[in-house]
Amino acid sequence: MTHSKQKRKFGCLDLDVAVLGQGTWNVETSDRKEAIKALQKGFDLGMTHVDTAEMYGAGKAEEIVSEAISGRRDEIFLVSKVLPSNASKKGTIAACEKSLARLKTDRLDCYLLHWRGQYKLSDTIEAFEDLKCDGKILSWGVSNFDEDDLDEALAIAGEGKIACNQVLYHLNERAIEHAVIPWCVKHNVAVVGYSPFGSTGGFPKDDSPAGKVLKEVADAHSATVHQIALSFLTRLDILFSIPKAADPKHAADNAAACNLKLSKADIEKLESAFQLGRRPGSLPMI
Numbered sequence: 001m002t003h004s005k006q007k008r009k010f011g012c013l014d015l016d017v018a019v020l021g022q023g024t025w026n027v028e029t030s031d032r033k034e035a036i037k038a039l040q041k042g043f044d045l046g047m048t049h050v051d052t053a054e055m056y057g058a059g060k061a062e063e064i065v066s067e068a069i070s071g072r073r074d075e076i077f078l079v080s081k082v083l084p085s086n087a088s089k090k091g092t093i094a095a096c097e098k099s100l101a102r103l104k105t106d107r108l109d110c111y112l113l114h115w116r117g118q119y120k121l122s123d124t125i126e127a128f129e130d131l132k133c134d135g136k137i138l139s140w141g142v143s144n145f146d147e148d149d150l151d152e153a154l155a156i157a158g159e160g161k162i163a164c165n166q167v168l169y170h171l172n173e174r175a176i177e178h179a180v181i182p183w184c185v186k187h188n189v190a191v192v193g194y195s196p197f198g199s200t201g202g203f204p205k206d207d208s209p210a211g212k213v214l215k216e217v218a219d220a221h222s223a224t225v226h227q228i229a230l231s232f233l234t235r236l237d238i239l240f241s242i243p244k245a246a247d248p249k250h251a252a253d254n255a256a257a258c259n260l261k262l263s264k265a266d267i268e269k270l271e272s273a274f275q276l277g278r279r280p281g282s283l284p285m286i
């Protein structure tokens with residue numbers, strides 16, 4: 001089975017990547033077998049973009065991912081992240097090598113700086129470029145970067161180097177629409193929205209005013225509210241989303257969101273129910 005319609009060009013990379021990927025934060029707190037089954041179910045249904053990090057479960061999430069991708073590495077767009085506290089030039093290279101060992105692979109498809117920290121961005125970017133030259137990563141990106149951070153990264157690296165910016169994006173948190181999305185469109189950087197359901201327990205309730213609108217749109221499409229959220233959050237060509245599901249039923253539900261097409265009227269309805277709000281002083285992150 002091919003899933004080409006579920007993929008789109010990933011920023012400046014000459015590569016199509018699954019629009020809906022799979023997150024793995026806290027995956028180690030769930031039943032291990034079920035969590036691996038959920039990831040594999042997601043892969044089977046086209047969600048072949050998987051997001052992990054050295055931080056998640058102090059490496060345990062990467063180990064779970066390694067089991068899930070075993071025997072099918074070439075199908076997967078594998079992303080991991082270096083912690084800011086490790087993001088010196090030497091530290092980034094060492095952290096990447098440890099992630100590769102835990103993931104039992106020879107390369108990451110994309111390696112991200114998890115958020116800005118104490119090390120000079122130029123040192124982290126130099127390490128990313130060295131890792132790329134060595135074939136240990138195929139591309140690199142950033143996470144939780146606001147417009148000014150992106151300007152700084154661009155000034156260091158130049159155009160066509162930053163593959164993506166992974167940022168908080170869900171129905172109740174649309175801050176990236178003010179400046180981050182326009183910046184990324186202009187510079188051809190993929191926007192990967194994390195915590196699309198507001199993380200565990202953060203999803204709009206069906207009986208809230210905005211939740212009722214969401215439910216109405218879902219009913220009109222015979223879809224679930226989570227599917228409508230994912231469809232909304234990937235409504236532009238630059239957008240990707242990485243829901244986390246340790247339950248295989250949730251993974252299947254999320255994968256089916258690719259088959260939805262929201263109308264302009266649906267989008268306007270959702271945009272007015274879940275207000276954009278004013279631009280915050282700093283970019284929100286989890």
Ligand SMILES: NC(=O)c1ccc[n+]([C@@H]2O[C@H](COP(=O)([O-])OP(=O)(O)OC[C@H]3O[C@@H](n4cnc5c(N)ncnc54)[C@H](OP(=O)(O)O)[C@@H]3O)[C@@H](O)[C@H]2O)c1
Nearest residue numbers: 023024025194195196197198199243244245246247250253
């Ligand atoms: N770069 C960063 O700083 C950063 C920060 C936060 C997150 N992330 C990434 O983004 C990923 C996703 O964000 P997240 O883990 O915070 O939370 P999320 O994806 O917003 O929500 C996960 C929660 O939603 C539930 N769920 C998933 N699919 C569902 C469905 N179809 N119906 C009902 N419930 C459903 C999950 O339950 P089950 O697990 O029981 O299936 C889980 O409780 C993370 O796992 C991580 O990879 C990155």
